[in-house]
Amino acid sequence: MCDNSTEQDIQxxxxxxxxxxxxxxxxxxxxxxxxxxxxxxxxxDESIMQQQVSVKTPHGTADCLFSAPKTGSHPAVVMWPDxxxxxxxxxxxxxxxxxxxxxxxxxxxFYRDVSGAAxxxxxxxxxxxxxxxxxxxxxxxxxxxxxxxAEAFFAFLDQQSAxxxxxxxxxxxxxxxxxxxxxxxxxxxxxxGAIASFHGGGLATDKADSPHHTVIESxxxxxxxxxxxxxxxSPEMQPMLKEAYRAAGLTAHIEVYPDxxxxxxxxxxxxxxxxxAERAWQQTLALFKQAL
Numbered sequence: 001m002c003d004n005s006t007e008q009d010i011q012x013x014x015x016x017x018x019x020x021x022x023x024x025x026x027x028x029x030x031x032x033x034x035x036x037x038x039x040x041x042x043x044x045d046e047s048i049m050q051q052q053v054s055v056k057t058p059h060g061t062a063d064c065l066f067s068a069p070k071t072g073s074h075p076a077v078v079m080w081p082d083x084x085x086x087x088x089x090x091x092x093x094x095x096x097x098x099x100x101x102x103x104x105x106x107x108x109x110f111y112r113d114v115s116g117a118a119x120x121x122x123x124x125x126x127x128x129x130x131x132x133x134x135x136x137x138x139x140x141x142x143x144x145x146x147x148x149x150a151e152a153f154f155a156f157l158d159q160q161s162a163x164x165x166x167x168x169x170x171x172x173x174x175x176x177x178x179x180x181x182x183x184x185x186x187x188x189x190x191x192x193g194a195i196a197s198f199h200g201g202g203l204a205t206d207k208a209d210s211p212h213h214t215v216i217e218s219x220x221x222x223x224x225x226x227x228x229x230x231x232x233x234s235p236e237m238q239p240m241l242k243e244a245y246r247a248a249g250l251t252a253h254i255e256v257y258p259d260x261x262x263x264x265x266x267x268x269x270x271x272x273x274x275x276x277a278e279r280a281w282q283q284t285l286a287l288f289k290q291a292l
Contacts, residue, residue, distance in 0.1 A: 047071070048098050049162075055107070057152035059145070062111035064153075065091045067098035068162035074103045075193075075292040076157040076169040078150065078184075080177030082266065083134055084125045085110050085118030089268035100285060102170075103162045105153055109177060110137040138176060143183045143209065150184035154191055168193025168292050171220075172284070174265060175199055178224070179211040185222075186214035194291035195220045196284045198265045199227040204240035212244040221291040222252035225280045227264055231256040253283065 049070045055062045065086075068074060077097060081090040086108040094106035110118050118137070123129050150171070157163045169191055171181040178200015185192040195218075197203065203224065204212035224241055231238060238254055245252035257264070257280065261271040265280060 048095060050095060050098075053105075053156070055105075055153060055156045057111075058148055059112055062149070062153075063108045063115045065094055065106040066104070066160070067091075067095045067106070068103035068160070069098065069101060073162060073164035074101050075167045075288065076154065076163045076165075077102045077104045077172060077288070078153045078157070078169070079104060079106045079172040080109055080174065080180050081106070082175035082177065082263065083138060084130075085114075085134075087117060087268070089266045093266070102288065103157060103160060103164075105157055107149070107153060109141060109149075109180075110134075112140055113137045141176070141180070146180045146183050147187040150180070150188065154188065170194040170196070170288055170292055173197045173200060175201060175263060179203055182211040182214050182218070185220040186217035189217060189219040192218070192220045194222070194287050196223040196225070196287060198225045198280060199230060199260070199262045200224065201230070201262075204237045204244065205234075212241055215241075215244040215250065216248045218248065218250065221250065221287060222254075223280075223283055223287050224252065224254045225265070225283075226254070226256045227260045227262045228256055228258060229261050253287070 047070055048067060051066045053064050053066045055064050063086075079090060079094050079097070081087065086106060090106050094104040098104045108115070108118075114137070119125065119130055119133060123133070125131070125134070154169060157169070158165050171184055171192060171194075173179070173181040173195070174197070178197030179202060181195035181197050181200075182203065185195050202211070204210055222245065226238060238256060241252070241254050245254070257273075257276045260273050260276050263269045263271050264273040265277045266272065267274075267277070
């Protein structure tokens with residue numbers, strides 16, 4: 001999870017020559033040089049359509065990116081970004097998934113407060129200035145709010161010709177939004193067939209409202225990709241998750257990925273681990289192929 005210890009790990013990694021930050025990622029994207037460094041994100045497929053869309057919810061209007069193959073109808077996927085919000089890296093991840101035959105909605109989780117980038121240019125998470133901006137917005141994303149949003153997102157998706165409503169959908173979440181996938185899957189068991197969470201924080205705790213308590217209400221197959229340093233700080237989370245899925249009779253792949261730090265999957269992360277992120281991506285594709 002994104003705590004002070006995580007910040008220290010990120011700082012040490014960066015000082016040792018870590019990966020791209022958000023600004024560097026965006027600069028390379030504009031200059032057209034990103035594909036040389038991360039060719040897997042060079043999605044130049046004319047068969048894929050991309051639309052900036054506005055999704056009405058009970059709480060406002062969410063600015064999202066909708067990507068899908070131009071022909072046919074496909075399983076729907078909602079992708080929630082991490083605490084840094086919707087940005088170019090997640091839009092590209094959504095496009096990449098669409099190229100595999102999915103109708104993908106990359107959402108702005110903070111639409112109640114801001115449209116577009118959650119953080120101003122020049123302010124990088126986890127700086128104190130970033131936390132001051134993000135923390136109040138994050139506090140509004142209660143379990144009830146997340147479920148309401150998920151229902152609105154799928155109501156939008158199910159109106160699109162590119163979405164096959166006869167097939168179950170999926171949810172993807174990162175960092176704070178790992179828990180979102182569990183909340184929404186439990187609330188929409190007939191619509192959600194798979195969830196994938198990456199370095200999700202607080203998925204299983206001793207609190208009464210811990211996300212793992214909702215698994216019993218879900219019908220979704222699951223992938224939970226845990227960062228190594230998250231596991232070191234919360235070693236109880238993995239066995240608690242495994243027991244929750246076992247008790248619910250659901251299949252789940254729950255793994256601690258070696259040599260990873262919290263935040264290791266988005267390509268603009270300072271601690272991006274390309275090898276493990278690609279392995280998790282392929283496992284996600286296999287999960288969706290099985291479940292959707």
